[in-house]
Amino acid sequence: MMLQTRGLTKTYASGTGCMDISLEIKEGQVFGLLGPNGAGKSTFVKMVIGLLTPDAGNGMLLGKPIGHPDSRRKLGYLPELFRFQEWLTGEEVLRYHAGLSGLKLSETRSSRMASRIKEVLRVTGLNDRGADRVRNYSKGMQQRLGIACALLMDPELIILDEPSSALDPVGRYEVRQLLERLRDEGKTVFLNTHLLEDVEAVCDEVAFLHLGKLRAVGSMRELLHAGTSWDITVGGWQPELAESVGRSLLPGMSLAAGIQEPDGSAVLRITAQNREQIGYLNRLLMEEGITLYEVKPVQGRLEEWFLSMSSAAAPSGAGSVEGGLRA
Amino acid sequence: MMWIAFAGKELFRKKIVLVASVLTLLFVALFNFGLYKVTHRGHSIVQLPFENILEGMTMLMLGLLFAGMIVAFLVLFATMGTISGEVENGLMLAVLARPIPRWKLYLGKYFGTGFWIFLYSTVLFLMIYLPVHEMANMPMQTASLVKTWLLFCWGPLLLLAVSLLGSAYLPMLGNGVACAMLYGLGLFSSFAESIINAKGGNETLSSISLGVSMVMPSNSLFSRMTYETIQGIDLPLLPDIMSSLGPFSPSNVPSPAFIGYTVIYLIALLALGCRAFKNKDIA
Incomplete structure (x- = not known):
């Protein structure tokens, strides 16, 4: 199991957050987390990464308790609203992250790392911009660099929080192709996105989060094609x-x-x-x-499902049905 | 090494080094001009014994005081948003997703920036001390010189730890204001104490000054530095200049135990900072 959470809960003073989230993501799965704005998706992801401390619940990420640095050793993460040090070049950002992943300074400057950096920049379409400062990158290019950064250490699990935001249609298409390639390579991908066509194209399983609670979880086929x-x-x-x-x-x-x-x-x-x-x-x-x-x-059947799930009155505590609506 | 290289790149690329270098050169040029004027002015009747040394000593303390303030402001402006600023603008999100314990990142930032602050403080110290040594013919024992130098560098490193700890709790601007005011309070209380002590002293003010210096010991370190400098002047038959330096006269010289306290204080600041950063939610 790549990720397993049990009753993960985090509530903010405003009352928002997410409550009692139990999810399991198996190896090789492409998992999509859906939900309207403010549903608690990013809060959940941040708890998994260890950026937020849960109020209750626990979980295991790549065989280690969530929050433990070792749980992030084989993890690639693209945050939603992030920035990189604008005074570094794209290549330097990647070297810095290689250092943060435990490589020595000399190892981050090795030819092996240089070729890996070249590879992830090529995959994300930044191959000729690696030597430019991040301050000269467009928002879309920064997003591509974020994806490159997530892929840098050849992670087993890749968590992508809105990977296509800020990208133009060509960029979105390329991200979708990248996701399909990752899936074909057998990588486990956790996708948090609003772009339902991405979910439809690549995800094996989806979960729907609304008002901080998990409303549905199951395979795409079960949830959408019935x-x-x-x-x-x-x-x-x-x-x-x-x-x-x-x-x-x-x-x-x-x-x-x-x-x-x-x-x-x-x-x-x-x-x-x-x-x-x-x-x-x-x-x-x-x-x-x-x-x-x-x-x-x-077309739009996922959208219809999404809208119907969002508008559905969903009282909690009535149990849950894997592969169907949690109500 | 990675943290030193990374902090160096940040300081250079953000043009902090460039701006600091230009203004430092301007300050040093002004200081040298003033020092030259003081040490080379004609004496109307007869020069008092050790007058040059006294004037040189006063200029050295004046120079080191303002140099210390320059380093302090460099520390504050360069580091007031180290944690909170990077959290606010989203820099921390990708960084903390890496398998690095937060305490390592925190200490890495401290020692990385601390190395460059130490280097800058050393250069500035030499740029103040060497001209005084040359123009005022002020001889100094090596041991005292080393102590003075280390005390000069120690203050900014303590301030860096305070600023870093503040940035783990307060927003960037709030931390900058808090640290600058704390530093100013430390300066004010110490000088106020010196002036009042010259007129008999005041117990309440001394207590307040002690309390402030426990939190912000930079000016107490300056007093100790003045004391060490005076002690290190390698001349026999030197009159008592401890009380001849006006506001720079160290009225309450901190003991070696106080210096020991600052070491423990620094360790405590770093430990508290690591703890605060470890428990901080990166929303």
Whole structure:
């Protein structure tokens, strides 16, 4: 287990913070922590890192109690609202962090470290700016340097707090690609973000935090794909087919014809319980002589889930269901 | 070594060294000009014995007092936000996520900056002492010179520990104001005590001065430094100059035990700072 927390609690004088958070993150998992602003996500992350002392609860990070310096030995962390020493160059920031990680001054200046620095700068798109002072970096470049810093010591667990904030669309795309690469390399990633498309693209499991409490935790598939919708673009569609196809649908499935053109092309909105049901529908349509052009998940379904979770009245203390709503 | 290199880079790149060097050279030039005028003015009738030494001694103490103030302000402005400032602007978030115990980071910052402050204090001390030695022909025993030098450097290192501890509790500006006022209070109470003592003394003022010097011993160290300098003047038949230096006359010379207290005080300040930083929430 890379991270395990039990009843982690931190409350501020204002009453905000987070309460009784119990989470487990397994090796190789890409975990997304979601929640609206002020939900307590960053408070939770800071307790895990050891920046905040919990009021109650405990946890283990990489096999050591949270807060212990050794628990951070194989950890990479990108904070949300951070700054680097603007009077250092990008490369010097990375060398400084290598020193903070326990390397001697001579080791931080070794050719091995120089090539590692070059590598993380290349990965984050800063390869030709490493010798520039941080004060000359844009906000997006500082964010990239933060990611480079998190990756520097080849961590086993990478905690990224809003990694795409301050980045332009190209930067966001590159971060998503980086996340996918980390996942493919088998790294464990804890992602705290508002960008739901990032979560949707890379996360295996998500948790939803609202008003300081954990409302849901489970796999993306369990939380989002149960009873969700797909848009299917077809050719050769006739309005009367809606009834015949509809009769053959499995329980839990529904079909609604959306855009229908005179030439027979149409977009059908399908609600299904799982992907296998979509495969079944495909067979049905083929049997009716329909040409299937495209199947895609309905955009914004995570957003819908997020909004519904945020607005849901969620009284506490009624137990919890792994893989579903905690209420 | 990493902390010394890092603190050095910070002081150089933030142009603190540049500004401090320019102003220090200006101060030293003014001091030398004044010293030259004092030691080379024509004497109307006849020069009193040891008059040059007395004048040189007064100039040395004046120079070291103001040099001490310059170092003190350098320490305060360079370090008043070492902890709280870095927490406020988000610098600490990435730093404290590294596997380094906070006490190590705290002491690293102290000794890293302390090294450069010690170096600067030494250079400044020599820039004040050497011209006085040359122009006023003031002979000095090596042991006393070393003691004077170490006492001169010790004050800023204590102030650095106070400032660092303050920055673990107070916001940057608040800490700067608090430390500057404490330093000023230390100077004022000590000089006020010297002046009042010359007119018979006042017990209450002495108690207040002692209390202040327990918290901010920089001026007591200055008194001890004056005492050591006078003791070190290597001339026979020297008249009593202990009370001939006006406000610089050390009225209540701190004992060696007090110097020992400042060492324990420094250790306590660092220990308290480490503890405060360890328990500080980095929100």
